[in-house]
Amino acid sequence: MNISRRHFLGVAGGMISSAAAGNCKKVFAARQPKAPPNPYGCVVDLTACVGCRTCEQACNRVNHLPPPKERLDDRTVLDQKRRPSTGAFTVINSYYSGRLDEQNQLVPTYVKVQCMHCQDPACASACITGALSKKDNGAVHYDKSKCVGCRYCLVACPFQIPAYEYFDPLTPRVRKCTFCYERISMGGKPGCAAACPMEAITFGNRQILLEGTRRKITANPVRYLNKIYGESEVGGTSWMYISKDPFEKLGFLSLPHYPMPHLTETIQHSIFAYMWAPITLFAILTGAMWKINPEQINHAPGFQAQEDHI
Amino acid sequence: MSSHAHPKPAPLEIRFWTPGVLVLFAVMLIGVCFIIARYIGGLAVVTNLDNQHPWGLWIGIDVATGVALAAGGFTTAAIAHVFGRHQYEAVTRPALLTATLGYTFVAIGLAIDVGRSWAMPKPLLFWQGNSVLFEVAMCVVVYLHVLYIEFITIAVERFRGRVNLPGPFSILNDRIERLLALADSILGKTMWVFIIAGVVLSCMHQSGLGSLMLIAPTKLHPLWYTPILPLLFLTSAIAAGYPMVVFETTVATASFKRVDEMEVLAPLTGVTKYLLGIYITLKIGDMIFRETYVYLFDGSIESRSFIVEMLAMIVPWFMLMSPRLRAKRHTLFVACTTVVLGIALNRCNVFLIGFNPPYAVKSYFPSISEIAITASLLCSITFFYRLAVTYLPVLSAPSLASIEKESS
Structure with missing residues (x-):
């Protein structure tokens, strides 16, 4: 009897503790990266881009934005290091990596900037209402009907892409490249990729694109650095780049290779899984009040009882 | 006592x-x-906000600092009501008033800051559990209600048995009396739930505010970017609670010519020396562990701001260690005000000064109008504080005049 009871207790205890441990593992497990399984992607070949800005023009057209302020034949804007804005979801800047051509002239490299459509985006994790979300086709999509205008997405974005309509008093929107969500949903290409005369932007299934790009780099080791920017940066992005020059000389940031929401979501979900932390704290404080200051719970109208105790 | x-x-x-x-x-x-x-x-x-600096003075001062300095509300409720130190009851009401006003103006400040003010209730409809901001917003919304419920008891005490509306409204007198009696009896029985809920909610969103910036590791300066930032925000808010009570009580009793309440304030800050000690230990320990002391003396704005922030914690900590300095009204006030300013600087450092987006071409400095609106909100808090203590039973310090009469 005694032995069997001990045995039972042992087994029960073991079960309880292993269940608790399992739950704890679930609660305290580091966040797993999220990404749609089969998204589209784009690869920009920086060795092919000539800085004609046809993509800027096409982007403004398909997104119903006013045409680019600067005329297409004005090459000086390329040196301005512009950022995407409410009136231009993509811009091209030129960089000089120090490489010289046969006439000893500095060779410019043109870099197209737009939303990278992160696989596991910080903006979507940060967004207070889920107005920003990662779609299965790869687009990081903005739904203005949910937006509050807190601009936490602008704080969170590691590429500093979203732009805000600060001049609008009541209905400002967050503006950024849409990955031409409607067009690619209907089987089309993004406006910029369709318009590029140099075919510098390759659009397709991200996984297949990656494999093809790796083959391309292996086949042309002189033309390309052995690096695909965006393959693993911030957990991977839908837009990726290949280049001859080191990326850090072309205005690209050195970013962590884990998804940006990793730490915040790990902390949040560890504390708020099953609301265990708030409930525990509530229970401890109730216990403390019960033990130390019971009249607060038993009779007292909270604030009036005080006089008796002084 | x-x-x-x-x-x-x-x-x-x-x-x-x-x-x-x-x-x-x-x-x-x-x-x-x-x-x-x-x-x-x-x-x-x-505002001087732009796409690289989406959050400015209003978030740094009105929201982050406002929430931190409203911590006096839940820390005094905890010590007096939960831990039964009834000698501190005298400061719970003014602290509750400050917290209620503080959070009300946090909400107003946020409403001005967000682009679509009319869309403020949307997070209640569209839940986004991954967002730290969602958690903070939910806690603040619920806590604001808890604060007003706690505050109702003060209004009930003031008006119960004294409802006397003029003229045609007098037929309502009886009904309002019955409503007040009902509120009194319900709140009397349930107040403990709200008091504890207030403490829990405060702990949740004070730490949540610290988690906000953890999503931007490449933008926040390493002196402040640490995985324990939520813990630092929580411990610093708790440590700032009593100094803020000392600050506001001293200012209030001085300007209303009341007895200075030192017999309550001096022992209250005896607790602060431990709370502040915990925060400073965590902060310095974190700096040593992450080896961020290499940035301490590089002469940048960030390093100087960090040093000032730390001094504004460490110096008053040493002052509070001395019972002699704590017993003197002026030195206690100086120490506590320094802590309050240090916390404000810490929040501004995390949200503004330490925030350096790599592509930013210029740095952010608040515009005149941003400063004017912040000043306006701070003055509003003071204005409504005076209004409340004038007409409601909040302060309990006897007036100096009455004490003189008594002794003569």
Whole structure:
């Protein structure tokens, strides 16, 4: 009897503790990266881009934005290091990596900037209402009907892409490249990729694109650095780049290779899984009040009882 | 604690409009003009915010600092009501008032800051559990209600048995009395739930505010970016609670010519030396562990701001260690005010000074109108504090005049 009871207790205890441990593992497990399984992607070949800005023009057209302020034949804007804005979801800047051509002239490299459509985006994790979300086709999509205008997405974005309509008093929107969500949903290409005369932007299934790009780099080791920017940066992005020059000389940031929401979501979900932390704290404080200051719970109208105790 | 019972809180019954209050009111009105401009021309007209610096002075001061300094509300409720230290009851009401006003103006400040003010309730419909901001917003919304529920008891005490509406409204007198009696009996039985819920909610969103910036590891300066930032925000808010109570009580008793309440304040800050010690230990330990001391003396704005912030914690900590300095009203006030300013600087460091987006071409500095609106909100808090203590039983310190009469 005694032995069997001990045995039972042992087994029960073991079960309880292993269940608790399992739950704890679930609660305290580091966040797993999220990404749609089969998204589209784009690869920009920086060795092919000539800085004609046809993509800027096409982007403004398909997104119903006013045409680019600067005329297409004005090459000086390329040196301005512009950022995407409410009136231009993509811009091209030129960089000089120090490489010289046969006439000893500095060779410019043109870099197209737009939303990278992160696989596991910080903006979507940060967004207070889920107005920003990662779609299965790869687009990081903005739904203005949910937006509050807190601009936490602008704080969170590691590429500093979203732009805000600060001049609008009541209905400002967050503006950024849409990955031409409607067009690619209907089987089309993004406006910029369709318009590029140099075919510098390759659009397709991200996984297949990656494999093809790796083959391309292996086949042309002189033309390309052995690096695909965006393959693993911030957990991977839908837009990726290949280049001859080191990326850090072309205005690209050195970013962590884990998804940006990793730490915040790990902390949040560890504390708020099953609301265990708030409930525990509530229970401890109730216990403390019960033990130390019971009249607060038993009779007292909270604030009036005080006089008796002084 | 002196031998005689601490007097009950009572309305001050002073003249409300004084020259100082008129000045406060003028600053409030100026702010209102700028708020109107914001709703005509958009944020671009009144702020220096841009796409690289989406959060400015309003988030740093009105929201982050406002929430941290409202911590006096839950820390005094915890010590007096949960841990039963009834000698501190005298400061719970003014601290509750400050917290209620503080959070109300956090909400107003946020409403001005967000682009679509009318869309503020949307997070209640569209839940996004991954977002730290969602958690903070939910806690603040619920806590604001808890604060008002706690505050109802003060209004009930003031008006119960005294409802006397003029003229045709007098038929409502009886009904309002019954409503007040009902509120009194329900709140009397359930107040403990709200008191504890207030402490829990505060712990959740104080730490949540610290998690906000953890999503931007490449933008926040390493002196502040640490995985324990939520813990630092929580411990610093708890440590700032009592110094803030000392600050506001000293200012209030001095300006209303009341007894200075030192017999309550001096022992209260005896707890602060431990709380502040925990925070400073965590902060320095974190700096050593992550080896961020390499940035300490590089002469940048960030390093200097960090040093000032740390000194504003460490110096008053040493001052509070000395019972002699704590017992003196002036030195206690100086120490506590320094802590309050240090916390404010810490929040500004995390949200503004330490925030360096790599592509930013210029740094952020608040515009005149941003400063004017912030000043207006701070003056509004002071204005409504005076209004509340004038007509509601909040302060319990006897007036100096009555004490003199008694002794003569």
